Amino acid sequence: MANDGNLWQHMHDQLVAGELLEQVKVYATEYLQQVNDQRVFPDEAALGGLAHFDEPLPQAVGDSEAILQNLHEYGAPATTAQIGGRYFGFVNGGILPVGLAARWLADAWDQTAGLYLTSPIAAKLEHISEKWMVDLLGLPAGTAMGVVTGTSNATMCGLAAGRNTLLKNQGWDVNEQGLAGSPAIRVVMGAHAHGSVKKALALIGIGQKQIEIVPIDNQGRMDPTQLPELDNRTLLILQAGNVNSGAFDDFVTLCQRAKDAGAWVHIDGAFGLWAAASPNTRHLTAGIERADSWSVDGHKTLNTPYDCGLILCRDRAALTAAMQATGDYIQYSEDRDNMLYTMDMSRQARGITLWATLKYLGREGVAALIDRLCDHAALFSEQLQAAGFRVLNDVVFNQVLVACDSPNLTETTLRHIQQSGECWCGGSKWFGEPVIRISVCNWMTTPQDVERSVRAFAKARENAILEITTQTE
Numbered sequence: 381m382a383n384d385g386n387l388w389q390h391m392h393d394q395l396v397a398g399e400l401l402e403q404v405k406v407y408a409t410e411y412l413q414q415v416n417d418q419r420v421f422p423d424e425a426a427l428g429g430l431a432h433f434d435e436p437l438p439q440a441v442g443d444s445e446a447i448l449q450n451l452h453e454y455g456a457p458a459t460t461a462q463i464g465g466r467y468f469g470f471v472n473g474g475i476l477p478v479g480l481a482a483r484w485l486a487d488a489w490d491q492t493a494g495l496y497l498t499s500p501i502a503a504k505l506e507h508i509s510e511k512w513m514v515d516l517l518g519l520p521a522g523t524a525m526g527v528v529t530g531t532s533n534a535t536m537c538g539l540a541a542g543r544n545t546l547l548k549n550q551g552w553d554v555n556e557q558g559l560a561g562s563p564a565i566r567v568v569m570g571a572h573a574h575g576s577v578k579k580a581l582a583l584i585g586i587g588q589k590q591i592e593i594v595p596i597d598n599q600g601r602m603d604p605t606q607l608p609e610l611d612n613r614t615l616l617i618l619q620a621g622n623v624n625s626g627a628f629d630d631f632v633t634l635c636q637r638a639k640d641a642g643a644w645v646h647i648d649g650a651f652g653l654w655a656a657a658s659p660n661t662r663h664l665t666a667g668i669e670r671a672d673s674w675s676v677d678g679h680k681t682l683n684t685p686y687d688c689g690l691i692l693c694r695d696r697a698a699l700t701a702a703m704q705a706t707g708d709y710i711q712y713s714e715d716r717d718n719m720l721y722t723m724d725m726s727r728q729a730r731g732i733t734l735w736a737t738l739k740y741l742g743r744e745g746v747a748a749l750i751d752r753l754c755d756h757a758a759l760f761s762e763q764l765q766a767a768g769f770r771v772l773n774d775v776v777f778n779q780v781l782v783a784c785d786s787p788n789l790t791e792t793t794l795r796h797i798q799q800s801g802e803c804w805c806g807g808s809k810w811f812g813e814p815v816i817r818i819s820v821c822n823w824m825t826t827p828q829d830v831e832r833s834v835r836a837f838a839k840a841r842e843n844a845i846l847e848i849t850t851q852t853e
């Protein structure tokens with residue numbers, strides 16, 4: 381059928397008939413209806429099904445229905461139930477119905493979000509979302525926003541803007557002169573900075589030996605009393621939401637010190653910056669408005685579909701100068717050109733799903749979402765302690781760090797939790813001790829999900845004790 385010369389006509393008919401979209405609607409609905417009942421991590425059989433995809437590159441044009449059928453049959457079972465209520469791994473978030481649907485619609489539009497001229501609607505909705513985000517987070521009026529893949533990318537953009545500005549203040553133009561022979565700049569960050577920060581620094585030409593590490597307190601917060609003297613050649617990198625404990629740096633004190641010294645402050649707030657959007661957690665982010673740049677994810681706490689990261693920068697010109705691109709064919713407009721704020725030129729119009737999510741939730745809905753995550757984290761902590769587990773952090777936001785009576789028992793219990801299919805958590809180290817790391821970051825989680833997960837923890841610990849005693853017998 382498809383390769384008989386009528387391929388293009390066939391594809392045209394498929395697009396306008398909408399049958400394939402109807403087909404995936406059925407598949408997706410089926411998936412969504414059972415996602416809370418499926419194993420949270422696939423079992424061996426489902427993983428075995430992935431072998432189905434091992435084949436040489438097809439020679440001939442295939443069959444769209446069969447391809448989608450394959451995905452449904454062998455792909456869906458090998459997903460993690462990330463959008464369900466009992467996935468607590470990493471800080472992965474969920475999806476709102478409106479975000480998912482807007483994403484599908486935007487996918488059908490297939491807009492290139494770089495320029496106003498490539499997509500007026502993408503430009504408009506990123507412009508609106510920028511204003512809403514600045515309002516929601518209480519950042520300085522006029523703060524610029526770029527919509528990127530995630531916080532790793534956003535942090536790199538913010539740090540590049542900061543580096544260039546600090547050097548520009550010393551008469552050095554990075555875009556013109558590069559980095560070789562430039563005046564030295566300093567980087568100061570806490571001992572618990574996220575791995576993506578070091579990676580971003582390396583990518584902008586700052587190596588690990590150049591970083592001045594500030595000691596932290598028992599929650600992973602930078603200790604302000606140990607902050608070195610700052611100056612106007614310093615990038616100070618702070619954290620809203622420690623990736624393990626969820627703790628927040630003391631922005632009031634640290635940002636003031638930086639301002640007095642003329643340093644540039646970047647805040648990595650991948651999931652935690654959202655605390656600013658709820659009256660109940662806003663105190664955690666007091667002082668963030670004095671920073672210069674901020675990175676935050678939509679795909680974590682806000683529960684937009686993947687992917688959506690945001691770079692926010694107080695000095696619009698500093699960000700656009702760092703992200704500048706030229707080319708004879710590029711036509712900037714009087715309206716917003718999204719590519720001025722990011723590294724990408726061509727990219728998906730993820731601002732559309734961001735806008736739809738913010739428009740749907742509104743200020744109150746965003747606050748309720750954040751409160752819900754925090755409440756469930758607190759419930760987790762309470763119930764786990766009642767079940768005899770140790771909680772190692774102050775549960776101030778959505779993160780709970782759990783340990784058993786010995787490191788070995790913690791690690792073995794975690795393995796049993798991961799294999800149980802009942803819920804899924806990752807592991808981490810907290811001051812050298814292995815921990816089970818719970819991130820509550822999906823609106824879908826209910827108190828019943830928390831209770832069921834706590835039972836799964838207890839059962840996993842029983843199995844772990846059995847396993848350990850059999851081994852040592």
Ligand SMILES: *Cc1c(COP(=O)(O)O)cnc(C)c1O
Nearest residue numbers: 530531532574576623648650677
């Ligand atoms: C997730 C996370 C990042 C990285 O964000 P991506 O969106 O995965 O690139 C950086 N910092 C913190 C604190 C995070 O939690």
